[in-house]
Amino acid sequence: MGVHKYRNGFSITTHEESLDEPFRWKSASDIFICSMSDVFHSDVPDSFIRRIMEVVHQTPRHHYQILTKRPERMSEFFEKSAVPSNVWLGVTVENRTAKRRIDLLRKIPASVHFLSCEPLLEDLGMLDLSGIEWVIVGGESGPRARPMKEEWVLSIQHNCNVQGTSFFFKQWGTWGSDGIKRAKHENGKLLKGKVVQDKPRSKVI
DSSP states (O other): OOOGGGTTTTSOOOOGGGTTHHHHOOSOOEEEETTTSOTTSTTSOHHHHHHHHHHHHHOTTSEEEEEESOHHHHHHHHHHSOOOTTEEEEEEOOSSGGGHHHHHHHTSOOSEEEEEEOSOOSOOOSOOOTTOOEEEEEOOOSTTOOOOOHHHHHHHHHHHHHHTOEEEEEEOTTBOTTSOBOOHHHHOSEETTEEOBOOOOOOOO
16 A cells, blocks of 8 residues: 555554654543554464553553454453553454354453444344443445445444443445445434544543
């Protein structure tokens, strides 16, 4: 893509030169660690993850978010070291099969546990959100995007409202609420005519 960090394509590549960046940001920031990858991928060395956590510990003014599809490895890692209080931990839950990740996530002590239902690919049904503080929902983007139905989103929102979990609707993506395919910026992020983007507060752990 002409970007230096993608010189190896989508092969797992650690970027040692980026570890110092948070020290240069004086204002408190929300930082998504490995936003285009998964820090708990099997090819990422434990030593590199530990270095990331050292930076996190040394920059308490920032809030960090870690999202993974591999909660087993995340759980194993944090059995050996506590989750920093300025880290929010999340798992991707794109379909019913992925709901198994929720149980693994909630067992890890963290200031915020969150689910990323993006891209949401089917109705998730009933969700047990005990111990889950935040749920993000969004549709898929790109030329081969699969549509997301409004009733799937509203079902998750209902689960959140009933169980006291913050709900954040990010976007419709390539397919609008009316089932028409467009550029994602045209479909926007309104849910029943409103922007619904609640965020949780960190709890003491």
